Amino acid sequence: MYLVQDASFLAPEIKMIRLEAPRIAKHQQAGQFVIVRVHEQGERIPLTIADSDASTITLIVQGVGKTTRLLNQLQAGDAILDVVGPLGRPSEIQLYGRTLVIGGGVGSAIAWPLAVALKAAGNEVVVVIGAKTQRFVILEKELTQACDQLFVMTDDGSYGEQGLVTDKLRELIHSQSPWNYVMAIGPIPMMKAVAETTRPAGIPTTASLNPIMIDGTGMCGGCRVLVGGETRFACVDGPEFDAHLVDFDVLAQRNKLYRQQEQAALQEPPERTAAALSQTHPCRLSELTSNLPSSSKGE
Ligand SMILES: Cc1cc2nc3c(=O)[nH]c(=O)nc-3n(C[C@H](O)[C@H](O)[C@H](O)COP(=O)(O)OP(=O)(O)OC[C@H]3O[C@@H](n4cnc5c(N)ncnc54)[C@H](O)[C@@H]3O)c2cc1C
Numbered sequence: 001m002y003l004v005q006d007a008s009f010l011a012p013e014i015k016m017i018r019l020e021a022p023r024i025a026k027h028q029q030a031g032q033f034v035i036v037r038v039h040e041q042g043e044r045i046p047l048t049i050a051d052s053d054a055s056t057i058t059l060i061v062q063g064v065g066k067t068t069r070l071l072n073q074l075q076a077g078d079a080i081l082d083v084v085g086p087l088g089r090p091s092e093i094q095l096y097g098r099t100l101v102i103g104g105g106v107g108s109a110i111a112w113p114l115a116v117a118l119k120a121a122g123n124e125v126v127v128v129i130g131a132k133t134q135r136f137v138i139l140e141k142e143l144t145q146a147c148d149q150l151f152v153m154t155d156d157g158s159y160g161e162q163g164l165v166t167d168k169l170r171e172l173i174h175s176q177s178p179w180n181y182v183m184a185i186g187p188i189p190m191m192k193a194v195a196e197t198t199r200p201a202g203i204p205t206t207a208s209l210n211p212i213m214i215d216g217t218g219m220c221g222g223c224r225v226l227v228g229g230e231t232r233f234a235c236v237d238g239p240e241f242d243a244h245l246v247d248f249d250v251l252a253q254r255n256k257l258y259r260q261q262e263q264a265a266l267q268e269p270p271e272r273t274a275a276a277l278s279q280t281h282p283c284r285l286s287e288l289t290s291n292l293p294s295s296s297k298g299e
């Protein structure tokens, strides 16, 4: 069991969850993720490690379906059954020079550790984040601290500048080149648009892909993506790939494969969270861990 230390909403349906997981916290690097299962009957879903300290990892979860909405019910003191990780290849952090990190929606959660790592490696880091409206802008303070310059774009202009992240990207490419490296993290159409914007300018561009994942170990083939005409498994070969080589249309098609089942799952009666399940169980987590030395808890 993994104890939730803190949980709070950053925006409607977007929750930050800080989990006690010292082993994962110790080993994780920017770009890596975990696969979580909330309770025994739960499905396994991948979530990026947005931040960590000596004993905790932070996840930022957007409630889009059954499991993410269940996760968004968690409060401090609740627990998650399984957290496997760190998984995936860490981001390739090098001294590129002038770098741009583009985050769309909850992709800003993934942009955050990347901006921190790129800055720590000595790069000049400019971040552009996009959201539907002001209410959905997340991590502005954290990203401002992590980078040299931050631009916020909103679809309706209610905060920052009106427009898409690619509008700002285009402007920056034309007004401030050269850019040595671009990272894109967000919805599939956004990452595709970023790739098409940087391609003519010849700027090396990486995208953090989000295919459906199951085991996260390269065994099930669920996360296969087409990159440069070759099949790659995002969980072990990625999740980051050369954005100019990714077939984003195939990725979008594959992510729709289970739409019917996902819709059906949402119609089911509301599921109990891990906390509710533990209340019906005779040995509650708090009772189990209360007598243990602190180093044994949470892992
Ligand atoms: C490596 C990786 C890292 C990720 N990191 C984060 C993160 O930090 N925060 C976060 O909120 N989400 C992240 N995701 C996406 C997250 O895993 C999905 O939103 C989640 O699996 C949906 O599960 P569900 O049961 O709530 O929704 P479902 O009912 O399974 O799906 C609901 C909707 O979400 C879409 N969806 C399902 N799986 C994915 C997916 N893997 N990626 C994108 N859309 C999906 C479906 O097409 C559907 O429209 C990540 C995905 C990957 C592959």
Ligand code: FES
Residues within 6 Å of the ligand: 212, 213, 214, 215, 216, 217, 218, 219, 220, 221, 222, 223, 224, 233, 234, 235, 236
């Ligand atoms: S999730 Fe099974 S191979 Fe990647």
